[in-house]
Amino acid sequence: MSEIDPMGPVQQAQPWSVDRVGIVGMGLIGGSIALDLTKQGTVVQALVHREVTAERARSRGLAQFVSTDPRCLQDCDLVILALPLESLLAPDQNLLMALPELAVVTDVGSVKAEVLQVWQDLHPRFVGSHPMAGTAEAGVDAGVTGLFCGRPWVSTPVAETDRSALEVIRQLALRLGSHWLIADAARHDQAVALISHLPVIVSAALLRAVGEERDPAVLDLAKRLASSGFADTSRVGAGNPALGTAMASRNTQAVLRALASYRWSLEQLEESILQGHWDQLEQELERTHRLRPHFLSE
Amino acid sequence: MSEIDPMGPVQQAQPWSVDRVGIVGMGLIGGSIALDLTKQGTVVQALVHREVTAERARSRGLAQFVSTDPRCLQDCDLVILALPLESLLAPDQNLLMALPELAVVTDVGSVKAEVLQVWQDLHPRFVGSHPMAGTAEAGVDAGVTGLFCGRPWVSTPVAETDRSALEVIRQLALRLGSHWLIADAARHDQAVALISHLPVIVSAALLRAVGEERDPAVLDLAKRLASSGFADTSRVGAGNPALGTAMASRNTQAVLRALASYRWSLEQLEESILQGHWDQLEQELERTHRLRPHFLSE
Numbered sequence: 001m002s003e004i005d006p007m008g009p010v011q012q013a014q015p016w017s018v019d020r021v022g023i024v025g026m027g028l029i030g031g032s033i034a035l036d037l038t039k040q041g042t043v044v045q046a047l048v049h050r051e052v053t054a055e056r057a058r059s060r061g062l063a064q065f066v067s068t069d070p071r072c073l074q075d076c077d078l079v080i081l082a083l084p085l086e087s088l089l090a091p092d093q094n095l096l097m098a099l100p101e102l103a104v105v106t107d108v109g110s111v112k113a114e115v116l117q118v119w120q121d122l123h124p125r126f127v128g129s130h131p132m133a134g135t136a137e138a139g140v141d142a143g144v145t146g147l148f149c150g151r152p153w154v155s156t157p158v159a160e161t162d163r164s165a166l167e168v169i170r171q172l173a174l175r176l177g178s179h180w181l182i183a184d185a186a187r188h189d190q191a192v193a194l195i196s197h198l199p200v201i202v203s204a205a206l207l208r209a210v211g212e213e214r215d216p217a218v219l220d221l222a223k224r225l226a227s228s229g230f231a232d233t234s235r236v237g238a239g240n241p242a243l244g245t246a247m248a249s250r251n252t253q254a255v256l257r258a259l260a261s262y263r264w265s266l267e268q269l270e271e272s273i274l275q276g277h278w279d280q281l282e283q284e285l286e287r288t289h290r291l292r293p294h295f296l297s298e
Numbered sequence: 299m300s301e302i303d304p305m306g307p308v309q310q311a312q313p314w315s316v317d318r319v320g321i322v323g324m325g326l327i328g329g330s331i332a333l334d335l336t337k338q339g340t341v342v343q344a345l346v347h348r349e350v351t352a353e354r355a356r357s358r359g360l361a362q363f364v365s366t367d368p369r370c371l372q373d374c375d376l377v378i379l380a381l382p383l384e385s386l387l388a389p390d391q392n393l394l395m396a397l398p399e400l401a402v403v404t405d406v407g408s409v410k411a412e413v414l415q416v417w418q419d420l421h422p423r424f425v426g427s428h429p430m431a432g433t434a435e436a437g438v439d440a441g442v443t444g445l446f447c448g449r450p451w452v453s454t455p456v457a458e459t460d461r462s463a464l465e466v467i468r469q470l471a472l473r474l475g476s477h478w479l480i481a482d483a484a485r486h487d488q489a490v491a492l493i494s495h496l497p498v499i500v501s502a503a504l505l506r507a508v509g510e511e512r513d514p515a516v517l518d519l520a521k522r523l524a525s526s527g528f529a530d531t532s533r534v535g536a537g538n539p540a541l542g543t544a545m546a547s548r549n550t551q552a553v554l555r556a557l558a559s560y561r562w563s564l565e566q567l568e569e570s571i572l573q574g575h576w577d578q579l580e581q582e583l584e585r586t587h588r589l590r591p592h593f594l595s596e
Contacts (some may be wrong), residue, residue, distance in 0.1 A: 132523055152523055183519055191519035194508045199531040200583075201571075202504050205564035207586040210492045210593070212559055221481055221489035225430055225450055226593035232530040233497040238590035241583035249576045259568050261510055266503035266564075270557050273499075278547045285498075285539035288505040292536035295508070295524035 016171045020045060022076035022103070024095065026057040026066070028134060029108045030082025031143020034063040036176050039145060045072050047095075048140075056140045070098035078168055080129075081107040085246050089118050099123055104165040106172075110192060111251040112156040112185035120158065125165040128156040128185060130192075131178060138240065149177035156185040186254075193254035195295065197247040198262055201255070203237025204244070206230075314469045318343060320374035320401070322393065324355045324364070326432060327406045328380025329441020332361040334474050337443060343370050345393075346438075354438045368396035376466055378427075379405040383544050387416050397421055402463040404470075408490060409549040410454040410483035418456065423463040426454040426483060428490075429476060436538065447475035454483040484552075491552035493593065495545040496560055499553070501535025502542070504528075 020043045023030045034044045034057075044063035047070060048054050054066045065072065070092075073079055079099055081088055088109050099105055106129040109115045119126045133151040135142065153173035157166050173180045183191070210230075213219040248255050272281040318341045321328045332342045332355075342361035345368060346352050355364045363370065368390075371377055377397055379386055386407050397403060404427040407413045417424045431449040433440065451471035455464050471478045481489070508528075511517040546553050570579040 132525060151525075154519075154523070179522075181519075181522060184515070187513065187516045187519060190511075190513070190516045191523055194511060194516070195520045195524040195528040198507070199504060199527050201564070201567050202500060203531050204583055204586040205560060205567055206497060206500050207589050207593075208563040208567070208582065209496070209556065209560040211585070211589045212563060213488075213492060215485065215488070217482070218485045218488045218492070221452075221479075221485060222493045223592050224477075224479060225452070225489055226493040227430060227449075229497050229534040230493040230593055232533050233501050234586075234590050234593065235530050236527040237583075238587045239583075241580050241587055244583045245576050245580040248571045248579060249574070252571060252574070255571060256568070258507065259564075259571070262503060262507040263561075263564070263568075265506040265510060266499070266557075266561070269499050269503055269506070270554070270561075273546045273550060273553060273557070276547070276550070278543050281546060282539050282543040284506065285502055285535075285537075285542045287509070288502045288532075289536045289539055291505050291509045292532050294521050295505075295532065296529055 016168070016175070018077045018104075018168060018171075019043065020076045020078075022047060022073040022079040023063065023082055024073075024079065025082035025084075025087075026053060026062055026140050026143065027082060027084075028138055028142035028147075029131065030080065031057070031060075031062045031140060032133075032145070032147035033080060033082065033108075033131075033176065035061075035143055035145045036148070038063055040175060045076055047072055053140050060140070060143070062140075062143055070094045073098045073103075074100055076100060076103050078104045078106070078172065080172075081105065083107070085109050085111065085115075085250050088115060089250070091118075091122070096122060101125075104162075104168040106155075106169050109250075110196070110247065111254075112154075112188050114250055116156065116158065116185050120160070125162045127161055127165050127169045129169055129173075130154045130156070130188065131173070131176070133178075136239070146177070148173075151178055152181050153178035154181045154183050154188055156183055156188050158185070189251050189254045190257065193251055193258040197251055197255045198258040200236050200239065200244045200247065201259060202262060203234055205237070207234050207237050314466070314473070316375045316402075316466060316469075317341065318374045318376075320345060320371040320377040321361065321380055322371075322377065323380035323382075323385075324351060324360055324438050324441065325380060325382075326436055326440035326445075327429065328378065329355070329358075329360050329438060330431075330443070330445035331378060331380065331406075331429075331474065333359075333441055333443045334446070336361055338473060343374055345370055351438050358438070358441070360438075360441055368392045371396045371401075372398055374398060374401050376402045376404070376470065378470075379403065381405070383407050383409065383413075383548050386413060387548070389416075389420070394420060399423075402460075402466040404453075404467050407548075408494070408545065409552075410452075410486045412548055414454065414456065414483050418458070423460045425459055425463050425467045427467055427471075428452045428454070428486065429471070429474070431476075434537070444475070446471075449476055450479050451476035452479045452481050452486055454481055454486050456483070487549050487552045488555065491549055491556040495549055495553045496556040498534050498537065498542045498545065499557060500560060501532055503535070505532050505535050 046063040344361040
């Protein structure tokens with residue numbers, strides 16, 4: 001997969017050629033994109049699976065048009081596949097047939113290599129996207145305005161990616177207030193494994209370890225004494241189980257690589273403690289103390 | 299170490315027989331206790347090491363009297379040793395000689411077994427305490443009012459502990475608004491290893507693992523994409539390096555036991571991913587999802 005120069009010609013601003021945006025899925029991401037675009041005056045055509053979802057999306061005013069019929073996408077210049085990874089990777093045949101050949105098509109999936117592998121052959125103007133934003137909510141009631149404002153929007157074009165299609169996605173990201181980033185899909189997947197998927201496993205393992213405590217008096221005391229440090233470190237390990245599983249199952253190699261690096265890192269700290277090398281432990285903790293601010297750009 | 303029945307006679311409220319409280323050390327904990335007691339009208343005699351600290355403590359109004367001379371403790375009914383663990387475990391001879399034999403003496407250390415081992419023989423009315431409260435600040439400017447309000451105050455008496463001394467400490471904890479808890483010292487140390495010391499190592503190992511990424515493009519992307527999940531999971535691993543080291547060096551056996559349990563727990567999650575046992579992984583994440591609220595009593 002070739003890397004695209006982020007300073008290349010696609011960075012030049014161009015007028016947006018999009019009249020009608022189709023959004024497939026009205027969950028947190030789809031609904032939030034729909035709300036922002038609708039507010040900006042773009043015509044949004046939403047496609048959902050069930051009529052009850054369509055009704056709820058209409059009553060929330062997420063989009064001008066909401067339908068359960070894939071043919072509703074026929075006049076769209078841009079179609080955003082805001083589907084769960086599982087549906088995105090095994091797309092419905094009716095959906096595929098309904099995608100206009102000239103439309104730009106993008107997704108919002110949190111892993112990119114496997115998505116590209118599937119979608120590169122499915123549509124000539126597909127561009128991989130990962131808008132990095134979220135809340136703890138899900139479903140048709142989750143969408144909010146301004147979700148993407150100030151957040152990164154990573155796109156993962158390949159050498160064959162249609163440059164005008166990529167520009168349409170860049171304009172979309174900028175219209176939603178996102179920071180536009182271009183990355184190689186494999187590197188994107190490794191980076192999100194490290195900063196998003198690995199923390200879920202690390203944090204879940206902490207909860208498991210404490211939950212496995214055999215002495216009921218210690219466990220009871222642990223529950224009473226746990227405070228903000230434990231609350232913060234255990235937060236993402238107690239998140240949406242289906243989402244955590246999807247991350248691991250769809251980004252398996254990158255997550256395993258991140259876990260191997262983590263295990264090695266943990267073992268070195270453990271070794272300092274086992275050997276009583278307190279100066280070394282303190283130096284390591286000074287290093288992590290200095291390192292963290294580099295990851296807090298927000 | 300015998301367990302004390304928390305519903306036993308020491309739970310009965312009694313009038314506080316304390317006229318003058320000595321506090322050794324005016325850091326975050328000592329200064330905060332001094333502020334609250336002073337506000338309540340208790341006479342507080344503070345002992346600090348350096349004259350510059352004494353001046354700052356006076357100008358902040360932390361206590362009525364601030365001295366660098368240990369003899370200032372002579373009229374105190376209660377002396378609180380608000381010292382770093384290292385100083386607490388190797389106490390100054392002048393301090394020891396200055397402690398009135400009839401005074402109740404307590405500490406505020408975050409580990410208890412080793413503190414008891416040292417102090418049980420040093421003073422007849424010693425009671426081990428661990429007020430579980432803190433901020434990220436340290437030093438003579440760190441003390442704040444209300445720091446202990448609503449927070450646990452664990453005391454770790456042994457069979458030989460003077461019951462009237464224990465009652466004095468219980469009254470102190472209640473006056474500061476703390477939840478009073480009694481625990482066996484070894485169990486206390488195991489519980490704080492699990493919910494306080496283990497998270498520091500787990501979180502530091504995450505920062506180390508990400509920092510060790512060899513591909514500069516991945517590392518750069520990780521820095522740009524890291525968001526609240528990474529920020530929360532990495533927070534305690536980037537805390538005060540000296541404090542993290544002191545926890546590990548003073549609670550070594552409990553921390554190593556917690557780490558062994560953690561490693562096992564992590565390996566099981568890793569094994570599910572390696573084997574592609576996604577149902578099992580999802581079940582584990584459902585368990586951690588249900589488990590976490592039990593540790594959020596605040």
